[in-house]
Amino acid sequence: MRGWLLWMLALLALPSWAAHGLGMGYEPKYPASFTHFDYVNPNAPKGGDLTLSAAGSFDKLNPFTLRGVPPVGMGYSANGFVFSEYGLLFDSLTTPSEDEPFSQYGLLAEDIQLAPDRLSVTFRLNPKARFSDGSPVLAKDVKYSFDTLRSKAAGPTFRSYWADIKEAVVTGERTIRFDFVRQNAELHMIIGGLPVFSSAWGKGKPFDQIVTEAPIASGPYMVDRVDFGKFISYRRRPDYWAANLPVRKGMFNYDTVSYQYFKDSLGEEESLKAGALDAMEERSIIAWVRRYKGRRFDSGELVKEEIAHRRFTGMQGLAPNLRQPRFADMRVRRALALAFDFDWLNAHLFYGRRGRTQSYFQNSDDLMAQPEVSPEEQALIDKLKTRQRYLDNTKGELPRPDSSGDTAEGLRRNLVKAQELLKEAGWTYRDGALRDKAGTPFVITIDIADRSSGVVLAPYARNLGKLGIRLDYRLRDPSLLKKKLDDFDFDMAISLVGGSSSPGNELYDDFGSKSASEKGSQNLSGISDPVVDEIVEVIVNSHDRASLAAAARLLDRYLLHQHYMTPMYYGKQYFIAHKRKLHRPDAPLPQRLLAGSAMLTMWWIDPSVK
Incomplete structure (x- = not known):
């Protein structure tokens, strides 16, 4: 009282x-x-004009409707x-x-x-x-x-x-x-x-x-020129009403911002080297290390920057479609996770520049689940209506992504565990494939939007093959891929969820039971779990940071125990190549801000550099 x-x-x-x-x-x-x-x-x-790149295509100027793909920049x-x-x-x-x-x-x-x-x-x-x-x-x-x-x-x-x-x-x-x-x-x-x-x-x-009508809105820019699927340009409003407000001072500094669309990242990279783009954020470390070289880099016209960050990155992982019965068994999901060898990828593909995702709130000191259950978390557990189910499904130590140590023995050990789990779940290897009781082989298809994802999935496919599981990955047009994900028409997908520094109502869409059947939701996995629903309600109704953080750790712990996603990795720095004329603030990049957003909103062009 x-x-x-x-x-x-x-x-x-x-x-x-x-x-x-x-x-x-x-x-x-x-x-x-x-x-x-x-x-x-x-x-x-x-002042000045900023030209950037985008991948894929776009077919509408309304970013709020479900059908179609809007352009970058909105x-x-x-x-x-x-x-x-x-x-x-x-x-x-x-x-x-x-x-x-x-x-x-x-x-x-x-x-x-x-x-x-x-x-x-x-x-x-x-x-x-x-x-x-x-x-x-x-x-x-x-x-x-x-x-x-x-x-x-x-x-x-x-x-x-x-x-x-x-x-x-x-x-x-x-x-x-x-x-x-x-x-x-x-x-x-x-x-x-x-x-x-x-x-x-x-x-x-x-x-x-x-669809094609430019928005009438109150922001700093308006649509200038459009070539659907290929190019869009935004022009800064000379009459922007908020330009001198404290929350907009020093921001949105370019006269125009344009995006040139490319079908693949190699085209973007070559366009940057040719001088047609002003900046580009590279996401392939192999490309960054091996290919960002040449005359313009040597002369200083193009600058390479690795900008370290501690941004809240959330969970990037492989999301199995739980709407398919074969993924309903937690032992199957755990086995799939054991076959993902991050250590090998980091050593051989990422040059040691990636970190292993271990939380749905990665990089947040107070939101990430820790090995020991805190007293605040235990108090919440004791109050849960679904307490027994929670305890039944979170036995043992906090599960962290398994490490192979980039050794053949480490991978073999993980795959042996995976075999045991699959056998317990009713899957047996016969006639050259892992099969269920009806004899149906275990085949997983993943649709991808760019070739760089294929480079990462190839070793995963080899590891799954040793278990008798066939993994097929297919390059898809981004608009078709978006529709398939919106319709939940997939076996497994590369997904990014969480990452908020202050989680709340967005969790309904990320993990809530209602969103599992709502086409176009962020709940790609199809999580429909009363324990998750109850913990999300606790988070949403927390009135101070301490209680919110305790509930978030509880949610993180439970989601990890359920193996609803196979954790992949996160970037520890941003890789930005840009023309010498672009400058950024001396202050460190804020924890919440994406590098691309910072470049768009807070960088500027030095008028003295041609």
Whole structure:
């Protein structure tokens, strides 16, 4: 009772108006008087044209509908968005700082009011805010954006993310209130990330039929030129209303940002060497070490940088489709994981530059599960309704990805374990293949979007072959691959989930039972587990960092024990090649920020370098 009273008193003590920012369970770093974020150069010169590359193709300018592929640079997609990824077109009510776990500061909204009962939040819009067609951003536009994105005309992620929001209510020309179904610790902050666009976009067409019409939004850029599937250019708005706000000072410095599309990464690389691109982030370490050489590198016109980071990377892994009965057995999933030899890959393909993913919250000191269960975690376990199932499925030590030590004996040991597990699960080797009781051979197909993935999967296929499992990997057009993943039409997929520095409502879409059957969701594996659902609810309703972190460690521990994914690896640094004219802030790259996002938003062109 005493704890409940203290909590209620804390709610009543909340300030009426939090004009400049909010922190998730802590006081935000930046005071109301701040002039710019610490990680930007507030005096960065404006101007110049930035040309980048993109892989694959695109066929629409609406990033929020499920069907089709939007261009790079818009910052959103129907399959969800991450707060640390910036787009060029859409401003939101609030914007994050990248050097805090989860803080939001006013952008379109100049004031934020959280109700004392935490069942609603009201935003007051900045009267200076303007769309790219010159019209003012009003509360009715915010409501239109919210209602549209939560409708069936848009992708499913927003509906999942905002499931606890009852409705948006316009209370004045520039004020809007969001009413909640129930109390939710972070909902007043995540709704601030709502991308706002004008109802005039599409000229009255149904939203899911807006395809080639450029968005009318309030962000720093607008679409300039488009050659569908091949090229897109964004032009910085000279009338951008937020250019001098503290949350935008020193950012979005180029006059134009263009993307040239290529069918494969080799084409991008050769274009960079020829001088047609200004910068490129290389993801193949083999290419980086062996091929980024030549006259322009020798002369200093092109610069190679390895930018170290401790970014929260989440879980990159191989996701088996649990909707297929053969992957339902945890012993099968464990066997598949034992055949993935990270140590060999790191030594022979990655030049020691990768780290093994060991957590769904990799690189987060307080969110990653540790070998020992903490007292805070044990207290949560004792309260779980699914406690017995949790304990039955998390016996033994915390499972970490198995190491072969890059030795033949280490791999042999892991494969022997895998054979034993598969035999226990009812799979036997006969007639040249691993077969189930009906005699069906174990064959796995993985569709990939680029050849570099094939280089990684080839040794995995060899290892699985020793178990009698055939792994086929096929190069697919990115748009076809996206559709197959959206429809859950796959055996196994390379997936990236988690990685938030402050996990919350996005976990419904990543791991929730409801999202397992929602086409287009992030829950590729198809996890439908009451234990996961219950722990996610604890995380979403945590009101301080300590309780959130304890619940996140519990979720991490359980997911690892279930072997819902085969952990792969993560990058310990970014590999960026760029022209000498590009400069970046002296401050270290913030933990939350992707290198590509930093280059897009915080770098600048030195006008004195030709």
